[in-house]
Amino acid sequence: MRRSTYLSLIGATALLGGAAAPALAATCSDAQFSQAVLDRFPNIRLVCSEIIEKEGQQYAVVKGDLVRTGNNAVYMKFKLPDGTKSDTRKIETRPEFRVKVDGKPTSVRNLAVGQELTAYVKVSDPVIALEPAVEESLVLVPIEPAAPMVAENTAEMPHTASPLPAVAGLGALLLAFGGMLTFLRVRRES
Amino acid sequence: MDHSKHHRDDGARGFARLLRWSEAAAYVAGALLCSLFALAQADSALGSTRALEEFAAGLAPPDQSQWAAGRVRDYEKAKHAEGAPVAVLTVPSLKLEVPVFEKDDEISLNRGAGLVAGMGNPDQGGNFGVAGHRDGYFRALKDIKVGDLIEVRTRIKMHRYRVTSIDIVDADDKRLLADTELPTITLVTCYPFYYLGNAPQRYIVAGSYQWSSDT
Numbered sequence: 001m002r003r004s005t006y007l008s009l010i011g012a013t014a015l016l017g018g019a020a021a022p023a024l025a026a027t028c029s030d031a032q033f034s035q036a037v038l039d040r041f042p043n044i045r046l047v048c049s050e051i052i053e054k055e056g057q058q059y060a061v062v063k064g065d066l067v068r069t070g071n072n073a074v075y076m077k078f079k080l081p082d083g084t085k086s087d088t089r090k091i092e093t094r095p096e097f098r099v100k101v102d103g104k105p106t107s108v109r110n111l112a113v114g115q116e117l118t119a120y121v122k123v124s125d126p127v128i129a130l131e132p133a134v135e136e137s138l139v140l141v142p143i144e145p146a147a148p149m150v151a152e153n154t155a156e157m158p159h160t161a162s163p164l165p166a167v168a169g170l171g172a173l174l175l176a177f178g179g180m181l182t183f184l185r186v187r188r189e190s
Numbered sequence: 191m192d193h194s195k196h197h198r199d200d201g202a203r204g205f206a207r208l209l210r211w212s213e214a215a216a217y218v219a220g221a222l223l224c225s226l227f228a229l230a231q232a233d234s235a236l237g238s239t240r241a242l243e244e245f246a247a248g249l250a251p252p253d254q255s256q257w258a259a260g261r262v263r264d265y266e267k268a269k270h271a272e273g274a275p276v277a278v279l280t281v282p283s284l285k286l287e288v289p290v291f292e293k294d295d296e297i298s299l300n301r302g303a304g305l306v307a308g309m310g311n312p313d314q315g316g317n318f319g320v321a322g323h324r325d326g327y328f329r330a331l332k333d334i335k336v337g338d339l340i341e342v343r344t345r346i347k348m349h350r351y352r353v354t355s356i357d358i359v360d361a362d363d364k365r366l367l368a369d370t371e372l373p374t375i376t377l378v379t380c381y382p383f384y385y386l387g388n389a390p391q392r393y394i395v396a397g398s399y400q401w402s403s404d405t
Binding site: 065066067068069070075088110111112113114115116148149150151152153154155156157158159160161162163164165166167168169170171172173174175176177178181182184185188189 | 206209210212213214216217219220221222223224226227230231294296299300304306307308309310312313314315316319321322323324325326328344346347349361362363364367368369370371372373378379380386387388389392399401402
């Protein structure tokens with residue numbers, strides 16, 4: 001009787017404790033990414049550093065290096081746990097949109113390759129947003145398939161031969177020629 | 191008899207006059223060309239020094255708290271004015287420091303190096319090309335080695351590259367100027383380094399980007 005009372009008390013405490021404890025926050029490994037997200041971003045669990053909640057939605061935080069800017073988009077490579085980098089991902093944005101670089105608000109038009117940026121991937125939908133510099137609604141854009149950005153080669157080989165040595169050489173030759181003529185003239189006149 | 195002597199004297203005098211004129215013309219033209227060379231050399235030295243100073247001053251802007259709004263605008267405009275350097279390229283192993291201008295025209299290359307038209311730029315990524323004269327700042331590249339560090343300081347960021355290859359190609363071979371997915375640098379100058387006239391080849395130094403996490 002006494003033993004069963006103890007057991008009941010322990011059971012009741014456990015139940016009450018379980019109900020009162022806050023739900024454990026999701027982690028990158030157990031977040032319920034939708035199939036659409038996993039299809040578009042297969043290594044999302046590997047590049048995810050934490051799961052946060054914003055406006056009632058879960059987002060995976062991904063950090064990466066900027067590899068290219070331009071045409072209202074940034075191109076990023078995300079960091080993998082082994083130190084390597086993911087495929088290149090394009091994120092559409094606006095030149096005046098401000099992100100945080102080293103803790104300072106910086107507009108997209110003033111970004112430079114090599115800078116570390118943070119982005120949020122929505123757990124339930126295949127959309128991504130750059131972390132804004134100030135607290136504001138996220139600008140979500142569809143996650144695009146990984147695609148390296150390479151422009152067409154329009155460069156011409158530059159002309160790196162300076163005409164100056166030739167100019168100096170010709171000038172010296174002309175001075176020497178003048179000197180020779182002077183010599184001839186003086187000899188002729190004497 | 192006197193008539194032919196008179197003719198001979200006339201001919202001799204004409205020849206002497208021609209000689210004198212040729213002599214004067216040679217001196218004037220020679221002096222002009224040598225002066226042009228001297229001026230270009232002075233412009234190269236002074237222009238490069240001034241460009242490096244301007245760039246350094248732009249990195250550490252003066253205290254503008256007391257300035258009028260118009261003056262601040264003018265200052266910002268001057269920073270991005272045509273002819274202002276867009277970056278400074280340094281190769282520590284060669285003790286080379288050269289301003290990089292937006293264009294690869296003759297004046298820019300006389301004062302430093304220039305961005306190759308049609309290629310990327312250091313802040314935006316891709317393959318970014320820098321051209322320089324083989325008889326000027328870029329003659330030092332003859333001693334560069336694979337693994338050497340190249341630094342490019344822009345107004346936004348210091349970029350570091352590691353030399354990955356050195357190639358000698360024909361002057362019309364543009365393959366090494368093609369865009370790349372990751373940021374890379376391509377330095378271009380004429381080859382051979384000592385050559386009279388238009389050199390038939392190009393000396394190409396390529397470098398890969400060093401991420402801050404790279405050791």
